[in-house]
Amino acid sequence: MSGRSSFAAHTYRVDAVVLRTHKLGEADRIITLLSSQHGQIRAVAKGVRRTSSKFGGRLEPFMVSDLQLVSGRTLDIISQAVTRSSYGQQIAAHYDRYTVATAMAETAEKLTDADTESAGAQYRLLVGALASLSRGEHSSELILDSYLLRSLATAGWAASFEDCARCGRPGPHSAFSAPLGGAVCHDCRPPGSPSPAAATMLLLAALLSGDWAVADASELVNRREAAGLVASFVQWHLERNVRSLRLVERD
Template sequence: MRRESYRDRALVVRTHDFGEADRIIVLLTRNHGIRRGVAKGVRRSKSRFGSRLQHFVDIDVQLYPGRNLESVTGADTVAYYGSGIIDDYERYTAACAALESAERLATAAQEGDPWLFDHLTETLARMQQTKHPTVVLDGFLLQAMTHAGWAPSLFDCAQCGAPGPHHAFHPAIGGAACVQCRPPGSAEVPEEALHLMWLLNHSHWPAALQLVESAEGGHLSTTAHRLTRAHLQWHLEQKVTSLGVMDQT
């Protein structure tokens, strides 16, 4: 049975060179989830659309279904988010972490749900000018985990529901932990770090940035990032390589 080609909006989340001139493209599409395709001849200088099949470009892509890989037969630029990102190392590494995390999170998303794609494009647009790219990344991750159904509890105890604020956090029980429920190895955290995470999770950006730029903001944002990363990787059950690269800088 011959399957029809189709078009969708997409962001490139990963690429691999294939053969002498082709490239394997991993796409987060708006309406079809993750798609893996081959773009033939795009590494040649005369390629019609090879320059569009790169990170930080929102494209209108045409795909033809295949047995193992789809064929990328066309791509038009909708928006370019690389300006302000690719020339700033901190923004670049944070944006790459957002792309890789989105690919991992998309495996749990349902086809036809445009939320993750839309959320990622909004994050890349915000990343272009922010002074706090790691904070923007953490907002993306927390909201994406909420959409996936495993947001951390940031006020009430995740185990027994005792009202907070609490001063311990462990991803194994789902976030904040009271004195009675905290398991061994729980992180001791200031309640304001959990409050910052709550603000980011609910898109209260002005209040979150005011907290980040306060006297204790550096410590709070570092703690919030560490907890967000721990919760993400616990539930994904795999490492997000780009997050490790970020934390080495």
């Protein structure tokens, strides 16, 4: 009886999305998860690489599952997995969606590596972006840039695309500075700051707020310019590269 009580005390359930997997030994995998209740979790799925595995495809990247885990010293162990939302197949069938989902998952992993306070919000944001991506509701690149801006805002780095990010002077302004937080006025503008087109700044504001009517109607030239600014903003505030962004093909 005491053994059962001890096991129960170290068992817990979470809703989680699979961010990344890598091989362990001959048949196991280490699964990096983002959960709604406990933030980022690294756990072992034993025997998952065998054809007879009880997990099937429930622990592939971008899958959302109801999991039962057993706490371990360094890595927890996944004992049960029930699929909640199956986005992996629809995403993997399209190269553009797959590379975008990989970049989003890598960003989520970096943002929640140490930040537990915003993990629940980051989980909901990522699951929503993956759902939209799997259904092809918008351009994959627009979904990515919207996700990147909103995930950084959730982590405490909200960009400004109208008022000056440094002094608050009402905009719109014609310069952008990633280190200062977005749009900057003439007086605050650091030397060499880019001057995006007004339509690009409107697109960036729409991506941050989720105004898809404006985002979907944007021109390709503005999408390209916005993507470059978003990438620089992400790299500056994360203080490290999101390597998967290099794989994303821009139209």
